[in-house]
Amino acid sequence: AQxxxxxxxxxxxxxxxxxxxxxxxxxxxxxxxxxYVQSPxxxxxxxxxxxxxxxxxxxxxxFEAEFKRSQSSFNLRKPSVHWSDAAEYFCAFYGSSNTGKxxxxxxxxxxxxx
Amino acid sequence: DSGVTQTPKHLITATGQRVTLRCSPRSGDLxxxxxxxxxxxxxxxLIQYYNGEERAKGNILERFSAQQFPDLHSxxxxxxxxxxxxxxxxxxxxxxxxxEAFFGQGTRLTVV
Numbered sequence: 001a002q003x004x005x006x007x008x009x010x011x012x013x014x015x016x017x018x019x020x021x022x023x024x025x026x027x028x029x030x031x032x033x034x035x036y037v038q039s040p041x042x043x044x045x046x047x048x049x050x051x052x053x054x055x056x057x058x059x060x061x062x063f064e065a066e067f068k069r070s071q072s073s074f075n076l077r078k079p080s081v082h083w084s085d086a087a088e089y090f091c092a093f094y095g096s097s098n099t100g101k102x103x104x105x106x107x108x109x110x111x112x113x114x
Numbered sequence: 115d116s117g118v119t120q121t122p123k124h125l126i127t128a129t130g131q132r133v134t135l136r137c138s139p140r141s142g143d144l145x146x147x148x149x150x151x152x153x154x155x156x157x158x159x160l161i162q163y164y165n166g167e168e169r170a171k172g173n174i175l176e177r178f179s180a181q182q183f184p185d186l187h188s189x190x191x192x193x194x195x196x197x198x199x200x201x202x203x204x205x206x207x208x209x210x211x212x213x214e215a216f217f218g219q220g221t222r223l224t225v226v
Contacts, residue, residue: 032212043116043204044217051212090157094212101170102147102206102215104157 002027002095006105013081014113021076021108023091031093033074034102035065039087047089050074061085086112117141120205120218128226132193135221139186139207145169146188147208147215148180152201162211163188169211195225 005024013019025031032051036044048059055067065076074091091105117140127133139146148160159172163182174180177195182188192199202222206215 034214036217043118043219044206045116046214046216049214101159101162101172103159106156 004091004105006108008108010109012111019078019081023074034092035076036090037087083112116216118207118218120221124222126224131195135190137188137205143207145208147206148190149204150201197225200225
């Protein structure tokens with residue numbers, strides 16, 4: 001079955017510390033991968049995407065993600081977290097080639113300590 | 115601002131009622147998606163339209179229906195509402211499937 005797993009439901013980091021949010025997908029081919037961020041009461045904002053090519057992709061707000069085919073992973077990273085990064089983060093991918101169904105993980109809530 | 119507009123932002127209604135949620139996609143986007151977000155189910159894909167045609171269907175209840183109009187705006191109709199239908203309903207749009215989808219701010223539906 002096609003699915004996305006975000007193993008960490010909740011993560012707390014100190015401001016200025018580095019961050020890595022994990023994402024693993026289950027799919028028979030290389031999917032189109034995305035990370036979205038949702039602040040409380042807000043919609044989902046696209047952080048970055050991977051379609052093909054360079055496996056390290058840069059996004060907005062200083063985030064980057066690395067696609068690792070061998071591990072079926074697409075982890076999100078940021079070298080130095082800011083208090084404003086506190087939000088919920090979702091990994092997602094397009095599965096079947098003939099539909100637009102975007103499959104989401106359960107999300108990781110990031111808390112930033114001052 | 116993603117460019118996707120959803121109205122209304124909040125909706126409170128009673129069980130058994132019917133409501134309509136509206137979505138205007140980004141200019142140039144032909145594909146519209148509807149998602150439901152609840153605490154216990156997370157983000158669930160409901161349905162996708164592409165240029166007026168239904169393209170994909172997810173976990174959409176029979177009490178729910180949607181359509182995309184010639185001007186590409188979309189409406190999600192929820193009928194015979196139950197308490198469990200209380201959730202955030204998001205609309206997203208993209209140029210086509212497989213391209214990045216941009217989300218609206220959502221409609222928070224509360225069924226009392």
